[in-house]
Amino acid sequence: MSEPSRTVHVIGAGPAGLMAAERLARAGVAVVVHEAMPSAARKFLMAGRGGLNLTHSEAIEPFVGRYGAAAGTVGAWLEAFSPTHLIGWAEGLGQATFTGSSGRVFPRAMKASPLLRAWLGRLGELGVEVRTRSRCSGFRRNDDGLAWVFETPEGERVERPDAVVLALGGASWPRLGSDGAWREWLEAEGVVVEPFRPSNVGFDVAWSAVFADRFAGEPLKPVALTHGERTVRGEAMVTRYGLEGGAVYALSAALREAVARDGTAVLTVDLRPDLSVEALAGRLAKPRGKDSATNWLRKVAGLSPAAVGLLREIPGDLPAGADKLAKRIKAVRLTLTGVQGLARAISSAGGVRLDQVDQGLMLTAMPGVFVAGEMLDWEAPTGGYLLQASMASGVVAAEGVLGWLETRPS
Template sequence: MKKRIAIIGSGPAALLLAAFLDPQKFTVTIYEKNKTSGRKFLVAGKGGFNLTHSEDINQFIKRYTPKYFLEEALLSFTNNDFRNWLDTIGIPTYVGSSKRVFPEEGIKPIEVLNAILQLLNEKGVIIKYEHTFSGWDDTSSPVINNKSIQTDYTAFALGGGSWKITGSNGSWLKTFAKKEIETKPFQASNCAYQIDWHPDFIQNNEGTPLKNIAISCNDVIQKGEAVITKFGLEGNAIYGLSPQIRGQLSSNSKATIFIDFKPLLTLDNIHSKITTSKFRNTSEILKKELKLSTSQINLLKIYLSKDVYLNAELLAKHIKKFPLEIINTAAIDKAISTVGGIGLNAISKNYELKKMPNQFCIGEMVDWDAPTGGYLLQACASTGAFLAKHLNENG
């Protein structure tokens, strides 16, 4: 006789779990509180639908915080495995210039979602919409729409705390905490970071990008670009430093990042270009010889003293390591993702709740962190596929 599995939530982790469960062993029902599946999945696709990243899996694993937690799942269902599986359901992919992986041109996010849902339909997976989880009854059975659900296994894929418009508001956190399951408050990740800009700088540079830079924090370096906003800085060059910035903010109520405006040049290269230039005006040297943008030059000019700005040695050092102080993160609802949720000590290596046998937590609702660029979606997919493998073998 088939065993019953209730999957609560219908984001990527839930959908991949359902896709890989053996229909000969399990009757699978997904319960979704919204009227449709994958709302956050679709919203994420509006900014450039990046499914995963193509880098070597051993380097890929190092992008996560903590590194060890997702390793087994990522090795069990790698970025290449994800691409191959997508191809089998009619979603061919390609690697972009950034090494990120996208659906082939012309394939929209809704088509990817529909291909997955079609597969689930063919496997007999039932999806019940407008079904909201609110807790457990006295026998630890999940309560959905005020009714106890009889199931052999329950898998929660309730998402994090960002993008409330999609229904991913993290309201479930208190429900788990009441069961004395270890939880961590949600914090913003992959978000804008607040900087108290000099008024003269922000007035003339708001909205401009800092391209081809590298930003470091706690000796971790992230290359890319960042956009100057009235609030502070945002973009891939700073998103990847979220764990380090949050750590400093937590300890010191502020964090210091360092910008390398010319990561492809050494300090000696920069000093030489400044001192041997035929141009006499410092700003012209920076523009003509070093190809710095107007906003980069303005940062140096406004934030450095005149003596430092006109000293070739000191100026070169600041071009390679320009300090900026961060005073806060953006609000959680404006973040791309969150950390926090179910504490790692609360679940086994197979994502089973230690205090509630046969109940599992996967995806972004668990306390791990990843940068943008395909890593978030890949981890959700991998945890779903990994749990399916575990249940197929042991259920």
């Protein structure tokens, strides 16, 4: 078998970068992956601690709609690497999957580490070289093209690959390697990069000291959260600073923009989304007897102590009448006063603007340089949508590289 005649370097060993490396290696290209951290895919491993959410089983039309303003672009990525493709890919690595009651898809192992070990093993079999502790510090322009500079334990190393895939992540969880330092290099070349903003993040609420001390760390479930015209059912978590959790994250983009625009945002919490106001009022019409308010609301309305505490966070006494109390339970209005920062965000919005790349994700200002993953300006809620789009973008970038190399002389 002849040696590959082309070399591509992938900078960043997260899901997008590793997927690009796999596709390129399968096409016979020599691939080197650079990772600044001591090991690959640290954020991927962190995300998998509570059960790795690979993708989601919902129909493709609503699935694509989860990407908001970027739905048209990301939808094209999903045509190249769909949820069905991702499930088949994972099972091809020996990682059986299952679909949970929420529609989310998980590996049966419920952890990221077995899948990552199998993946890195496959990449090794394909001849992919993974260099850890190899931090890209930018590039230099020479007469013969770009020379990429890496800081390694052995000193500076300069590489001149035939093409480069940048998969350096956004700016969330910077301690795991995605610090957004690449922004300066690209902007210096005329690439337009939107400012980073926290996504899938918690929001500040001015809890009373009593409520924060008593209920921080307690879930509110099931609830329905409403902001504007959109309602999301799921779970929220009380924290000392405010509120977080899957249902909050699903609304985080709109809530973030409202806080930025108005200084605050209003979030309406339905503590019993499975009951109508009338049905709930019927239950609340039962005599309280000698029960405390908390015990009575637990028994007749099915409210947890945290939910009752939330009702009491609203100024004034609890409404006395069953109808009014039912309406309060069904619509607790919370004022969100701020957004947690990028260091606490699961993902980030912002990054390389989508009009700065072609359909193969090559930077139009930098031929031969491709971008994948959270470096690009798109966002999505948790639930499998983040990982799905990141990996799909890696596939699209790899196909873009292959198409571009075909046009270049050997």
